[in-house]
Amino acid sequence: MAEAGDRPKSAELAVALDEGTRRALERQAQKADCSAEDLAAALIALMLHQFALVAPDARRAARRARA
8 A cells, every 4th residue: 555645635636526526535435444545546546447448449449430
């Protein structure tokens, strides 16, 4: 797990996320017994992983559309 100094500050997250999303993250973090920052980092990692899975298909589709 990252050190406390490596985690994004709550203020940085508040700028990046709308208020409702931030509150939802805090509620889910309480249920998961982790910080909202850790939960947000995990969600971002999941989204990046999902994007990496679909990116090759998107590139192939773009090539076919150009052809």
